Amino acid sequence: MDSVAFAQQIRLKALTLCHTFRTSHIGGAFSIADVVAVLYSGVLSVAPDRVNDPTRDRLFYSKGHACTALYAALDIKGFFEKGALDQNFTKDGTYFTSHINHKLPGIELSTGSLGHALGVACGSALAAKRRKDDYKVFAILSDGELDEGSNWEAILFAAHHRLDNLVMIVDFNKIQSFGSVAEVIALEPLADKMRAFNWDVREIDGHDHDAVTSTLRDARAKPQGKPICVIAHTVKGKGVDFMENKLAWHYKSPVGEDFEAARRILGGSDA
Amino acid sequence: MRNKFIQTLTQLAAKHDDIFLVCGDLGYSVLEPFSEQFPDRFLNAGVAEQNMTQVAAGLAREGYNVFTYSIGNFPTLRCMEQIRYDVCYHQSNVKVVAVGGGYAYGPQGVSHHTTEDLAMLRVLPHMTMCIPADAAEAEGAARFMATHKGPGYIRLNKAGEPAVHAQLDTMAPGQFIQVRDGAGTALVGTGAILHAAIRELDAAGKAWAVYSAPFVGSYGADVLKPLAERYERIVTIEEHQLNGGFGASVAEVFSDMFDAGTLKAMPRLKRIAIPNAFTPNGDGRNDIFRPTINHTILAYHFVLYNRYGERIFETFDYGTGWDGTYKGKLQQSGSYVYRIRFTSITGWQSDNNGSVLLIR
Numbered sequence: 115m116d117s118v119a120f121a122q123q124i125r126l127k128a129l130t131l132c133h134t135f136r137t138s139h140i141g142g143a144f145s146i147a148d149v150v151a152v153l154y155s156g157v158l159s160v161a162p163d164r165v166n167d168p169t170r171d172r173l174f175y176s177k178g179h180a181c182t183a184l185y186a187a188l189d190i191k192g193f194f195e196k197g198a199l200d201q202n203f204t205k206d207g208t209y210f211t212s213h214i215n216h217k218l219p220g221i222e223l224s225t226g227s228l229g230h231a232l233g234v235a236c237g238s239a240l241a242a243k244r245r246k247d248d249y250k251v252f253a254i255l256s257d258g259e260l261d262e263g264s265n266w267e268a269i270l271f272a273a274h275h276r277l278d279n280l281v282m283i284v285d286f287n288k289i290q291s292f293g294s295v296a297e298v299i300a301l302e303p304l305a306d307k308m309r310a311f312n313w314d315v316r317e318i319d320g321h322d323h324d325a326v327t328s329t330l331r332d333a334r335a336k337p338q339g340k341p342i343c344v345i346a347h348t349v350k351g352k353g354v355d356f357m358e359n360k361l362a363w364h365y366k367s368p369v370g371e372d373f374e375a376a377r378r379i380l381g382g383s384d385a
Numbered sequence: 386m387r388n389k390f391i392q393t394l395t396q397l398a399a400k401h402d403d404i405f406l407v408c409g410d411l412g413y414s415v416l417e418p419f420s421e422q423f424p425d426r427f428l429n430a431g432v433a434e435q436n437m438t439q440v441a442a443g444l445a446r447e448g449y450n451v452f453t454y455s456i457g458n459f460p461t462l463r464c465m466e467q468i469r470y471d472v473c474y475h476q477s478n479v480k481v482v483a484v485g486g487g488y489a490y491g492p493q494g495v496s497h498h499t500t501e502d503l504a505m506l507r508v509l510p511h512m513t514m515c516i517p518a519d520a521a522e523a524e525g526a527a528r529f530m531a532t533h534k535g536p537g538y539i540r541l542n543k544a545g546e547p548a549v550h551a552q553l554d555t556m557a558p559g560q561f562i563q564v565r566d567g568a569g570t571a572l573v574g575t576g577a578i579l580h581a582a583i584r585e586l587d588a589a590g591k592a593w594a595v596y597s598a599p600f601v602g603s604y605g606a607d608v609l610k611p612l613a614e615r616y617e618r619i620v621t622i623e624e625h626q627l628n629g630g631f632g633a634s635v636a637e638v639f640s641d642m643f644d645a646g647t648l649k650a651m652p653r654l655k656r657i658a659i660p661n662a663f664t665p666n667g668d669g670r671n672d673i674f675r676p677t678i679n680h681t682i683l684a685y686h687f688v689l690y691n692r693y694g695e696r697i698f699e700t701f702d703y704g705t706g707w708d709g710t711y712k713g714k715l716q717q718s719g720s721y722v723y724r725i726r727f728t729s730i731t732g733w734q735s736d737n738n739g740s741v742l743l744i745r
Contacts, residue, residue: 216475222446223446223471223475224470224474224475227466227470229435230439230466230467230470230471232439233435233436233438233439233440233442233443233467233471234439234440234442234443234446234471235443236436236439236440236443237439237440237441237442237443237444237445237446237447238443238444238446238447239443240428240440240443240444241443241444241447241448241449242447244425244426245447263435264435264436264439264467267431267433267435267436268436268439268440270431270433271430271431271433271436271440274431
């Protein structure tokens with residue numbers, strides 16, 4: 115399965131989870147689905163049988179609310195017990211919470227409160243530097259969470275300590291919780307800001323698998339003295355036309371005709 | 386005691402190669418023994434306590450036992466959510482070290498008064514808290530935390546505290562250390578204020594028993610039951626708000642023990658702490674409750690209710706406060722709810738409510 119087909123499977127599973135268990139954040143799951151698919155298609159050095167292997171790469175998924183994209187990817191890749199996610203998502207007594215949980219295999223850090231994971235990733239990357247370990251550290255952040263001051267503390271820190279084993283990916287879908295990023299707290303010019311903070315910045319189309327693959331492989335391979343910031347320009351709700359660029363799909367659970375139509379668009383079989 | 390703590394930690398770091406010290410740009414003339422000897426396990430995270438704590442959590446998950454270090458509220462309240470989530474929920478090996486506990490930095494102002502930390506941190510799951518009373522206990526705290534797995538909090542005073550213990554062998558969570566024998570009343574203190582309390586007892590000629598409680602929380606019945614049975618009265622003392630602090634933690638356990646039948650009677654317990662309250666007893670201190678408003682007032686309304694919802698005080702005059710009475714009678718100790726509304730001459734409007742504690 116190539117990463118494009120994998121991304122489609124992630125979207126279909128995320129859609130089904132949000133539908134079956136009536137949860138939110140499908141828009142943010144769809145915007146990052148392609149990046150997640152590429153990461154788990156040979157970029158990250160991770161596997162279900164080595165989740166505690168000290169040499170594995172670390173992925174810190176800071177936008178924990180968009181859990182369905184990561185849960186779906188890990189499920190498809192065999193990190194979870196077969197069927198456990200499909201049955202237990204958001205159920206009492208399980209760790210399949212609708213903000214990701216580190217007690218599940220393959221998840222490094224519980225998130226859900228924004229602005230935490232980049233700093234923790236810095237600690238993990240610094241440990242590798244101090245001990246001369248080879249693992250790489252990735253962090254996926256939403257655009258809205260760049261409002262958090264703690265992220266900018268971490269951004270200063272990573273550059274100062276030349277954490278070139280750290281790759282921050284920003285899912286820049288331009289919509290945050292209560293409006294567009296431009297309306298709420300403007301981030302632009304984001305690439306200039308990150309360059310001024312002494313990061314190595316790459317801007318890509320976050321849905322172009324060739325661009326995402328080559329950029330992330332390159333970022334992983336060649337440490338050059340600076341932390342790397344990949345600004346992935348994405349579309350909230352990407353993949354289902356009527357969900358794209360709509361704030362409502364930060365909240366709505368796909369039900370009824372919406373769900374059926376979305377499933378058809380994503381190539382799902384009829385119920 | 387902060388120097389003793391860092392000296393001990395530095396010695397231990399030679400033996401335990403997982404000890405890592407991260408400071409928030411504080412520790413001049415204190416941390417150098419560590420930073421010079423172990424530069425690869427020292428980090429100045431800058432004036433950024435949220436990130437300091439996040440980085441500590443990241444280092445901890447890679448195998449280090451990380452000590453964060455700053456003054457009072459900065460490594461604690463400023464980054465409370467990082468401590469709750471990144472450290473405690475993940476059961477990270479992160480120990481938060483705060484210097485200047487209580488009023489140790491008193492003249493430096495409210496920003497430096499560490500008076501709510503125990504209440505806020507002791508409710509966090511997996512947190513083990515240590516508040517040394519003197520340098521010997523600070524050394525014990527460092528020794529304990531150097532091998533303790535999981536989150537910890539060490540609240541230090543600053544420097545030059547008189548010794549409480551002539552000699553101290555071991556310290557463990559849940560234990561009270563007897564400082565002196567006595568009868569009738571037992572004083573149990575946490576932190577450097579214990580020495581001042583002992584001095585007061587001596588000045589007053591009181592032969593109370595004295596215990597030190599360097600670890601706050603997780604007291605067992607083996608400690609509290611003999612205490613409750615041996616003494617007529619127990620007095621706790623701490624440099625912290627009355628609400629939710631050390632004395633409150635003792636009261637909670639006594640209540641649970643009484644409910645469980647472990648204690649046949651509730652002990653008399655007096656908590657000495659910082660009151661969030663007013664005391665209408667005519668001593669000239671905190672006798673009247675009223676707000677201070679930095680505006681020129683145009684309209685003003687202050688109303689106060691008791692726990693039964695009765696309106697027991699009302700005024701439209703900013704200069705008048707509540708003296709603790711209703712229909713000429715001093716009201717009982719407890720919580721009262723207020724609402725204060727005003728409009729300033731510049732048109733500023735404010736509507737505040739809250740509760741106040743009356744202590745008789």
